[in-house]
Amino acid sequence: MAKKIEEYYVPWVKGIPMYISDHIELAWRKPELHRMMSNENPNAPSQKVLEAMIKYAKMANRYPDQGLVVRTKIAEINKLDGPQNVMIGNGSSEVFDNVFRMFISPGDEVIQHTPCFAIYQLRGTLLGAKMVNVPMIYKDKKMLYDPDAILKAVTDKTKIIAVANPNNPTGNFMDAKHFITIAETGIPFVIDEAYVEYAGLGMSQVGLIKKYNNVIIMRTLSKAYGLAGMRFGYALAAKEVIDQVSGSLLPWNVGTIPMWAALAAFEDTEGLAERVRFNNTEVDFITESLSDIPGFVVFPSKSNYILFDCGATGKTGKEVLAFALTKGLILRGESKKYGSDGWFRVTIGTKEENRLFVDTIHEFFRMKK
């Protein structure tokens, strides 16, 4: 009697569904809605990037190489020795996949600092890891990193510690000294710097990779560079680590067009600076505009999104999202936590969208001036 197909799946992948972002599906189905939910950049790619895309679209019949030129450029920007310190991928999500595969066997543990981005859990679970959630501390209307709790969560099964800096969805940075303490454990320490360009590379922990070969820095072009749909991300680490982790790369994993468009984006420093200036001005605008609603907590952000907790107003995040949708805005919901179901998040949109968002929130809380 032939065995059933279910008996052939590796046990820990059974029942794992396809990852679907309902809000992104909705946004593509209804393009008239305002996409203020996925930490995308509201600005289209710069002329220089578009020109590179078109130039290399004409060579899309050719296989790419393993990215020697763009990796050299990334190394230069980050003051590293060379392309041997850089691995590139189809978005940083793919780079997480490559890195996680190299360290995790079923039964191993991955520590993540919650609330956080979903990819650590998605990859960890697929590889059979047990996720160990270490919650941030919610105190005095702030979400604080808890490096001591991260260290306490370490066991001899811990194979990866993942910390985003700044964190998504909270928007803040952890103090530099705590990165050193965690790096000292020797455990593979993945620092996700998806949004670091908004505060500047001066806030990056990339310098640590010269001393600690267990530190791996993750970056993406999806945020400040504004190329989420292009899919380009990278890891920075010591040469021997990049050598080993690159063993998990699929041949030609980054296509000819995104690879050369990424190079153009790195060279277009003014394009990046404009996007960062725009974003940071708008973060300030929204933060200040919503600071006067009683019971409404606005978390200071160094990224392209802002987290809110309206639990103390008596309203829920779900109610805010439903009302915003009637105004054409898609915002991002957050699960109930710390005894509040008032959490939600907005992504910085265009100038017009940000004003519509502020008006919508004021109207909802009956504070419209």
Ligand SMILES: Cc1ncc(COP(=O)(O)O)c(C=O)c1O
């Ligand atoms: C903290 C964090 N890391 C990584 C990513 C993934 O980015 P990519 O588009 O490069 O896969 C995101 C996307 O929202 C994110 O918020």
